[in-house]
Amino acid sequence: ILNVEQSPQSLHVQEGDSTNFTCSFPSSNFYALHWYRWETAKSPEALFVMTLNGDEKKKGRISATLNTKEGYSYLYIKGSQPEDSATYLCAFRSTASKLTFGTGTRLQVTL
Amino acid sequence: NAGVTQTPKFQVLKTGQSMTLQCAQDMNHEYMSWYRQDPGMGLRLIHYSVGAGITDQGEVPNGYNVSRSTTEDFPLRLLSAAPSQTSVYFCASSYDGRRNTEAFFGQGTRLTVV
Numbered sequence: 280i281l282n283v284e285q286s287p288q289s290l291h292v293q294e295g296d297s298t299n300f301t302c303s304f305p306s307s308n309f310y311a312l313h314w315y316r317w318e319t320a321k322s323p324e325a326l327f328v329m330t331l332n333g334d335e336k337k338k339g340r341i342s343a344t345l346n347t348k349e350g351y352s353y354l355y356i357k358g359s360q361p362e363d364s365a366t367y368l369c370a371f372r373s374t375a376s377k378l379t380f381g382t383g384t385r386l387q388v389t390l
Numbered sequence: 391n392a393g394v395t396q397t398p399k400f401q402v403l404k405t406g407q408s409m410t411l412q413c414a415q416d417m418n419h420e421y422m423s424w425y426r427q428d429p430g431m432g433l434r435l436i437h438y439s440v441g442a443g444i445t446d447q448g449e450v451p452n453g454y455n456v457s458r459s460t461t462e463d464f465p466l467r468l469l470s471a472a473p474s475q476t477s478v479y480f481c482a483s484s485y486d487g488r489r490n491t492e493a494f495f496g497q498g499t500r501l502t503v504v
Contacts, residue, residue, distance in 0.1 A: 280449060283432065311489045322394075322480065323433075325492035368432070375487025376421060376440050377448065380432035 281305055283371045285381035292359050292388055299355045300384040302369030306350035310372040314343055314354055317366040317383065326354075326367075359388040392416050396481050396496035403471040403503045411466040411499050413481030421484040422464040423448070423493070424456065426477040433480060439464055440487065471503045 284303045292298050304312065311330045315323040327336040332347040340357045356363055366385045370378040397412045415422065423438040425448075435448030439458040453475060455467040464483075468475060481496040 313492065315493075322495035322497050323493075324495075328490050328492050330489040370433075370493075372489075375489075376438055376446075377435060378423070378433075378482075378493060379435070379449075380425075382430065382432045 281371060281373060281379040283369065283379050283381040285367075285369055285384050287384060288382070289385040290387070292386070294360060294388055294390050296359050296388075297355065297357045298359055298386070299353050300367060300386075302352045302354070302371075302381055304350050304352070304369070304371040304379075305373070306348060308373040309347045310374060312345055312347075312352050313370040313372070313378065314352070315368040315370065317368055319365075323368055354384075356386070359386070361388050361390060364388045394481055394483050394494050394496040396479075396499050398499060399497065400500050401502070403468070403501065405471060405473060405503060407471050409468050409471065411468075411479055411481075411501070413464045413466065413496060414462050415464075415483040415494070416462065417483065417485070417494065418461065419483035419494070420461070420486045421491075421493075422458065423482045424454070424464070424466045425480045425482065426450065427480060427498075428477050436466065436479075468501075473503045475501065476503045477501060 314326040317323040329345040334345040366383040368383045370380045424436040425433040437456040439445045479499045482493040484493045
Protein backbone atom coordinates (compact mmCIF):
# COMPACT_ATOMS: atom_id res chain seq x y z
CA ILE A 280 0.00 0.00 0.00
CA LEU A 281 1.48 3.35 -1.05
CA ASN A 282 1.82 6.02 1.62
CA VAL A 283 0.50 9.46 0.67
CA GLU A 284 0.46 11.95 3.51
CA GLN A 285 -0.98 15.43 3.69
CA SER A 286 -0.34 18.11 6.27
CA PRO A 287 -1.79 19.80 8.08
CA GLN A 288 -5.03 17.85 8.55
CA SER A 289 -6.96 21.08 8.97
CA LEU A 290 -6.30 24.77 8.75
CA HIS A 291 -8.28 27.81 9.81
CA VAL A 292 -7.25 31.16 8.27
CA GLN A 293 -8.63 34.65 7.99
CA GLU A 294 -9.79 36.15 4.72
CA GLY A 295 -6.82 37.61 2.90
CA ASP A 296 -4.25 35.29 4.47
CA SER A 297 -2.02 33.24 2.22
CA THR A 298 -1.55 29.61 3.09
CA ASN A 299 0.06 26.43 1.89
CA PHE A 300 -0.21 22.69 2.46
CA THR A 301 2.01 19.73 1.78
CA CYS A 302 1.56 16.38 0.08
CA SER A 303 4.25 13.72 0.60
CA PHE A 304 4.43 10.66 -1.62
CA PRO A 305 6.89 7.89 -2.56
CA SER A 306 9.90 9.20 -4.48
CA SER A 307 10.09 6.09 -6.65
CA ASN A 308 7.84 4.92 -9.51
CA PHE A 309 6.38 8.37 -10.06
CA TYR A 310 3.76 8.66 -12.80
CA ALA A 311 1.72 11.74 -11.87
CA LEU A 312 0.48 13.79 -8.92
CA HIS A 313 -3.06 15.16 -8.76
CA TRP A 314 -4.62 17.90 -6.63
CA TYR A 315 -8.38 18.00 -6.10
CA ARG A 316 -10.67 20.47 -4.42
CA TRP A 317 -13.60 18.94 -2.55
CA GLU A 318 -16.40 21.15 -1.29
CA THR A 319 -18.88 19.81 1.24
CA ALA A 320 -21.81 17.95 -0.37
CA LYS A 321 -20.12 18.03 -3.76
CA SER A 322 -17.73 15.74 -5.60
CA PRO A 323 -13.96 16.27 -5.85
CA GLU A 324 -12.88 18.44 -8.78
CA ALA A 325 -9.42 18.44 -10.31
CA LEU A 326 -7.22 21.46 -9.72
CA PHE A 327 -3.93 20.28 -11.17
CA VAL A 328 -2.32 17.22 -12.69
CA MET A 329 1.45 17.42 -12.39
CA THR A 330 3.77 15.12 -14.27
CA LEU A 331 7.33 16.50 -14.32
CA ASN A 332 9.82 17.22 -11.57
CA GLY A 333 9.92 20.98 -11.05
CA ASP A 334 6.43 21.49 -12.46
CA GLU A 335 4.67 24.63 -11.33
CA LYS A 336 0.97 25.08 -12.07
CA LYS A 337 -1.28 28.05 -11.41
CA LYS A 338 -5.01 28.65 -11.55
CA GLY A 339 -6.03 32.09 -10.33
CA ARG A 340 -4.87 32.48 -6.73
CA ILE A 341 -4.00 28.80 -6.37
CA SER A 342 -0.67 27.35 -7.40
CA ALA A 343 1.24 24.11 -6.90
CA THR A 344 4.81 22.90 -7.14
CA LEU A 345 6.22 19.41 -7.53
CA ASN A 346 9.45 17.74 -6.41
CA THR A 347 9.46 14.11 -7.52
CA LYS A 348 13.03 13.41 -6.38
CA GLU A 349 12.21 14.11 -2.74
CA GLY A 350 8.54 13.14 -2.98
CA TYR A 351 6.55 16.24 -2.12
CA SER A 352 4.19 18.79 -3.59
CA TYR A 353 3.04 22.10 -2.18
CA LEU A 354 -0.30 23.77 -2.79
CA TYR A 355 -0.43 27.53 -2.23
CA ILE A 356 -3.45 29.79 -1.91
CA LYS A 357 -2.77 33.52 -2.09
CA GLY A 358 -5.20 35.88 -0.41
CA SER A 359 -7.65 33.23 0.85
CA GLN A 360 -11.35 33.89 0.35
CA PRO A 361 -14.32 32.23 2.10
CA GLU A 362 -15.13 30.41 -1.16
CA ASP A 363 -11.75 28.66 -0.90
CA SER A 364 -13.08 26.74 2.09
CA ALA A 365 -12.92 23.08 1.11
CA THR A 366 -10.90 19.93 1.57
CA TYR A 367 -7.86 19.74 -0.69
CA LEU A 368 -6.85 16.23 -1.72
CA CYS A 369 -3.68 15.07 -3.33
CA ALA A 370 -3.44 11.77 -5.16
CA PHE A 371 -0.33 9.90 -6.29
CA ARG A 372 -0.21 7.80 -9.41
CA SER A 373 2.50 5.15 -9.71
CA THR A 374 0.74 3.50 -12.65
CA ALA A 375 -1.59 4.67 -15.39
CA SER A 376 -4.65 3.17 -13.79
CA LYS A 377 -4.52 3.75 -10.01
CA LEU A 378 -4.77 6.83 -7.81
CA THR A 379 -3.73 6.67 -4.15
CA PHE A 380 -5.26 9.50 -2.16
CA GLY A 381 -4.07 11.30 0.93
CA THR A 382 -6.52 12.06 3.70
CA GLY A 383 -6.79 15.70 2.68
CA THR A 384 -6.28 19.13 4.23
CA ARG A 385 -9.49 20.79 5.37
CA LEU A 386 -9.31 24.56 4.90
CA GLN A 387 -11.71 26.96 6.61
CA VAL A 388 -11.51 30.64 5.63
CA THR A 389 -13.39 33.09 7.80
CA LEU A 390 -14.16 36.78 7.37
CA ASN B 391 -23.37 16.71 -20.72
CA ALA B 392 -24.08 14.89 -17.44
CA GLY B 393 -20.51 13.74 -16.65
CA VAL B 394 -20.44 10.94 -14.07
CA THR B 395 -23.82 9.96 -12.66
CA GLN B 396 -24.25 7.79 -9.59
CA THR B 397 -27.48 6.30 -8.30
CA PRO B 398 -28.86 6.12 -5.71
CA LYS B 399 -27.61 9.07 -3.66
CA PHE B 400 -28.64 7.47 -0.37
CA GLN B 401 -29.36 3.87 0.59
CA VAL B 402 -30.03 1.96 3.79
CA LEU B 403 -29.53 -1.80 3.72
CA LYS B 404 -29.99 -4.54 6.24
CA THR B 405 -27.07 -6.83 6.97
CA GLY B 406 -27.00 -9.63 4.42
CA GLN B 407 -28.92 -7.80 1.71
CA SER B 408 -27.41 -7.30 -1.70
CA MET B 409 -27.59 -4.29 -3.95
CA THR B 410 -25.97 -2.60 -6.92
CA LEU B 411 -24.63 0.93 -6.99
CA GLN B 412 -24.92 2.36 -10.46
CA CYS B 413 -22.34 4.51 -12.21
CA ALA B 414 -22.60 5.88 -15.72
CA GLN B 415 -20.48 8.36 -17.66
CA ASP B 416 -21.22 9.99 -20.98
CA MET B 417 -17.72 11.30 -21.75
CA ASN B 418 -16.48 8.19 -23.58
CA HIS B 419 -13.89 7.62 -20.87
CA GLU B 420 -11.92 4.40 -20.92
CA TYR B 421 -10.96 4.30 -17.25
CA MET B 422 -13.50 3.96 -14.43
CA SER B 423 -13.00 3.35 -10.71
CA TRP B 424 -14.90 2.90 -7.47
CA TYR B 425 -13.68 4.40 -4.19
CA ARG B 426 -14.99 4.43 -0.67
CA GLN B 427 -14.59 7.33 1.74
CA ASP B 428 -14.46 6.66 5.46
CA PRO B 429 -13.84 9.18 8.27
CA GLY B 430 -10.15 9.86 8.81
CA MET B 431 -9.13 7.94 5.70
CA GLY B 432 -8.44 8.95 2.17
CA LEU B 433 -10.45 7.72 -0.75
CA ARG B 434 -9.63 4.02 -1.07
CA LEU B 435 -9.78 2.19 -4.36
CA ILE B 436 -12.19 -0.76 -4.46
CA HIS B 437 -12.14 -1.87 -8.11
CA TYR B 438 -11.19 -0.30 -11.38
CA SER B 439 -11.52 -0.85 -15.10
CA VAL B 440 -9.31 0.26 -17.99
CA GLY B 441 -11.88 -0.54 -20.65
CA ALA B 442 -14.98 -2.54 -21.47
CA GLY B 443 -14.56 -6.15 -20.44
CA ILE B 444 -11.52 -5.44 -18.23
CA THR B 445 -11.68 -5.06 -14.44
CA ASP B 446 -9.18 -5.41 -11.63
CA GLN B 447 -9.04 -5.19 -7.86
CA GLY B 448 -7.97 -2.17 -5.92
CA GLU B 449 -6.91 -1.77 -2.32
CA VAL B 450 -10.16 -2.93 -0.62
CA PRO B 451 -12.05 -5.28 -3.00
CA ASN B 452 -13.46 -7.83 -0.53
CA GLY B 453 -17.25 -7.98 -0.49
CA TYR B 454 -17.65 -6.16 -3.80
CA ASN B 455 -18.00 -7.24 -7.42
CA VAL B 456 -17.84 -5.18 -10.59
CA SER B 457 -18.36 -5.68 -14.28
CA ARG B 458 -17.80 -3.48 -17.32
CA SER B 459 -19.96 -4.67 -20.18
CA THR B 460 -20.10 -1.24 -21.82
CA THR B 461 -17.79 1.78 -21.87
CA GLU B 462 -20.47 3.91 -20.19
CA ASP B 463 -21.46 1.79 -17.19
CA PHE B 464 -19.53 0.44 -14.22
CA PRO B 465 -21.86 -0.98 -11.55
CA LEU B 466 -20.62 -1.96 -8.10
CA ARG B 467 -22.34 -4.93 -6.45
CA LEU B 468 -22.46 -5.61 -2.76
CA LEU B 469 -23.03 -9.33 -2.45
CA SER B 470 -24.02 -9.56 1.23
CA ALA B 471 -23.94 -6.20 2.94
CA ALA B 472 -22.10 -5.85 6.24
CA PRO B 473 -22.00 -2.91 8.69
CA SER B 474 -18.31 -2.46 7.77
CA GLN B 475 -19.47 -1.43 4.29
CA THR B 476 -21.22 1.63 5.66
CA SER B 477 -19.45 4.37 3.77
CA VAL B 478 -19.70 6.99 1.05
CA TYR B 479 -18.96 5.53 -2.35
CA PHE B 480 -17.58 7.52 -5.26
CA CYS B 481 -17.33 6.51 -8.87
CA ALA B 482 -14.72 8.23 -11.05
CA SER B 483 -13.75 8.14 -14.68
CA SER B 484 -10.86 9.41 -16.77
CA TYR B 485 -10.31 9.60 -20.48
CA ASP B 486 -7.36 7.21 -20.52
CA GLY B 487 -4.15 6.43 -18.68
CA ARG B 488 -1.97 9.22 -19.99
CA ARG B 489 -0.01 11.12 -17.36
CA ASN B 490 -1.91 14.41 -17.65
CA THR B 491 -5.37 12.86 -17.49
CA GLU B 492 -7.55 13.96 -14.59
CA ALA B 493 -10.33 12.00 -12.91
CA PHE B 494 -13.97 13.13 -12.86
CA PHE B 495 -16.08 12.10 -9.91
CA GLY B 496 -19.74 11.36 -9.40
CA GLN B 497 -21.74 12.94 -6.58
CA GLY B 498 -21.36 9.95 -4.30
CA THR B 499 -23.67 7.35 -2.75
CA ARG B 500 -24.08 7.36 1.01
CA LEU B 501 -24.69 3.78 2.12
CA THR B 502 -25.69 2.71 5.61
CA VAL B 503 -25.81 -0.96 6.55
CA VAL B 504 -27.75 -1.72 9.72
